[in-house]
Amino acid sequence: MGVMRMGYAHVRVTDLAEAKAHYANTMGLYETHAEDGRVYYKGWDEWDHHSVVLEEGGVGVVKFGWKVRYSSDLDEIERRAQAFGVTVERMSRGENPEIGDGIRFTTPSEHVFEVYHEATLIGTEVGTHNPDAFPRHLVGVGVPGLDHALITAEDVKGMERFLTEVFDFYATERVQTSLEDDADYIGTWMTSNNQIHQLAVIGGPQGKLHHFAFKLGDWSEVGHAADLFSMDDVPIDVGPTRHGITRGQTVYFFDPSGNRNEVFAGGYLAYPDRPVHVWTPEQLGKGIFYHARELNDRFTTVLT
Structure with missing residues (x-):
């Protein structure tokens, strides 16, 4: 079984315009998608569609996404979570833009976790063919x-x-x-x-x-x-x-x-x-x- 990494942090913000100025202009994240009340970002060295989601309406975390190596890991994590006493539900492709099927549950700490295997591949800002060390025109901090x-x-x-x-x-x-x-x-x-x-x-x-x-x-x-x-x-x-x-x-x-x-x-x-x-x-x-x-x-x- 393989949880590879935290795939995304989905957080609430009080003012989406102010938040966009911070995460895009100061932190240097790249906007990949926007819809009513939500904006999606990735860093320059990330290849999946997004790693940060901003949702207007309050503060704090909405949920965390975790990407697993194999699709079979979803069944194994579901089995283990249920054995621990946690209620697990299935989530469908498209519930999160560019994220595939997965599972969702609330942890004993009352945080929502989503686990998935597939995400739309966008690619890094330097590519995979003879890539440079970093993009020439980073904005702000330019977080990877x-x-x-x-x-x-x-x-x-x-x-x-x-x-x-x-x-x-x-x-x-x-x-x-x-x-x-x-x-x-x-x-x-x-x-x-x-x-x-x-x-x-x-x-x-x-x-x-x-x-x-x-x-x-x-x-x-x-x-x-x-x-x-x-x-x-x-x-x-x-x-x-x-x-x-x-x-x-x-x-x-x-x-x-x-x-x-x-x-x-x-x-x-x-x-x-x-x-x-x-x-x-x-x-x-x-x-x-x-x-x-x-x-x-x-x-x-x-x-x-």
Whole structure:
């Protein structure tokens, strides 16, 4: 079974025109489709039809899409989700533009997940025949693509078990109340491949979004993004800085509706047999913000 990656993040925004200015002009995403109240985007190095969907009318996450390697994976994930006690429904080709048949369910954290195998192939902005390293005329930050998301749940340990049993994810990093086997989980960072994390879960209200993130190449690109955020008056939450957890370099910031975004670079390669990095609460500040070594109230309380 193979969940390859987070295929799309579908979020609500209060003002679609303001959101389009942010995601297209500042972040540099490419618009691929628009319909009443919704706009679809992809990054320059993504080949499927879209990875971000903006829907006018509020804030927060509507749903996440997950792309699997084989069509048979849909049946296997459906079976596993039902065995876990989750109600699964089938979704048909076209319910999401340019996305094939799939399944849909609500997780124990009350987030909607859609799982699919087929998406319309558009291709990257540099193509596959003798491709250049990047497009010559990037706009704004010019993010290559969607990277990961962080959500909140009342039962972090239960969500880790769900993602393990249903998606074959494994934990790369974890925050625990202690080093004992029966410790409670404060946060977990999980993946199915070598990416340091595809989805992180921290303790908090059900169904909420902390942030969704775009990948960048290195420290210099993270710093350049921060400069552009200042030019465009984008509210910066934290950074540029480094995480202790994942070792990634980061800037957190807000879109015009108040949804938190991140640009993320670096991190180490994950493997299923690598021991989990375990952090305890007294070191959580250093784990999240390695340089400042402390959390601010806004970072831990602002959710959408």
